[in-house]
Amino acid sequence: MEHADSAPSLSSRGGSEIESNYLETGLYITSFAATISVAALFAVGLLFITLLIALAFMLQSCQSRSSGVIQLLETSNDYGYCKVFALHAELNALETDEFPKVCKTLAIQYVKEGQYLRDLKLTMSVAESYLSSLAPQNDGLDVVLIDLDDIFLSNPCTRQLHNRLGQHDMNEWAEEAKHLKRMLVLGLYKKLQARGWSLILITRKPEEQRNAVQENLVDAGYGGWSSLIMRSDAEMQMASWEYLSGKRAHLQNQSFRITSVISSQLDALTGPCIGKRNFKLANPIYYRLKDQNNSIQLLR
Structure with missing residues (x-):
């Protein structure tokens, strides 16, 4: 149990x-x-x-x-608009104040970002390629007409541009644009001269400034030109295109053969007696200014 x-x-x-x-x-x-x-x-x-x-x-x-x-x-749309407006402004000789503000901003970018230089080089290359394919005759009558106002600007115009755009813009792009164009035109100038082309320089400046203009040309390396054409007192009252086309006609009447006209300004590339092939240089912006002598200056 x-x-x-x-x-x-x-x-x-x-x-x-x-x-x-x-x-x-x-x-x-x-x-x-x-x-x-x-x-x-x-x-x-x-x-x-x-x-x-x-x-x-x-x-x-x-x-x-x-x-x-x-x-x-x-930006692309603005650029396209400003490109069309620039041509419209140049055709109609519009005043600076009529140019849209956005286009002035793009003009600064156009220079600072290097596109202006690339466009200038491309135009110079095309002009050089064409003119190097031709052989001027030994009589010195085959000429290339170069717009001198693309190289130098009168002091009154420079001061007016300074006042309109301000110190910063003037230093940042206007001077740079002028320098780039001056150097590239000089390079083409020397190459054409070495190939035997007769080079005629034409400007919208008055005849009374001839000594100063010649001195500036020599100092900048532009020597040995065939002729320097400047405005007489009577021509100061003429429209720029009328004055320029009249001078071309006068050259043609003197048996000169105008092979090419090189300019960034439309008034130099319109009218009768232009060259066989002409070249328009690139511009960051279009301006219509008047100097102290009331002569019209087209400034880019």
Whole structure:
């Protein structure tokens, strides 16, 4: 009996130990699973935050690109508009104040970003290529007519441009544009001279400034020209295109053969008696100014 009573007692105690072990084991497994779950949730949260940051950067990049494309399109549209307006202004001799402000801004960018220099070089290259393919006769009557006002500007005009655009703009692009054109025209000038072309310089400046103009030309390296044409007092009252075309006609009547006219100004490239092939130099902007003698100066 004693033995019998003791067996269930042991069995009962054994059951208790087993149950206790089961409960303890169950609690251990549940804690491990919770730890794994928390870690998984943290990883998912971190991944989600990383994804949000990546999406934010991508969105910002797309917006920047879109803004850049829009700005490029706007700049392109403005450039096209200003290019057309510049031709319109030159054809109609519009005053400076009638030129849109956005076009003046683009004109500064046109010089500072190097496109003006590239366009000048391209025009010079085309002119040089054409004229080098021809051989002038030995009689000295085959001439290239060069617009002198593309090389030098009168001081009154320079002061008026300074007043209109301000010190910063004058220093930043106007002087640079003049220097670039002067150097490139000089390079072409010397090459044509070496090939035997007769070079005739023409300007809208009055005859009374001849000594000063000649001195400036020599100082800048422009020597050995065939002729320097300047306005008489009677011609000062004429429109520029009329004066220029009249001088070309006079040269032709003297048996000169005008092979080419090189200028950045439209009035020098219109009318009768122009060359066989003419070249218009690039310009950052069009200006119509008047000097102290009330002569019209076209300034780019």
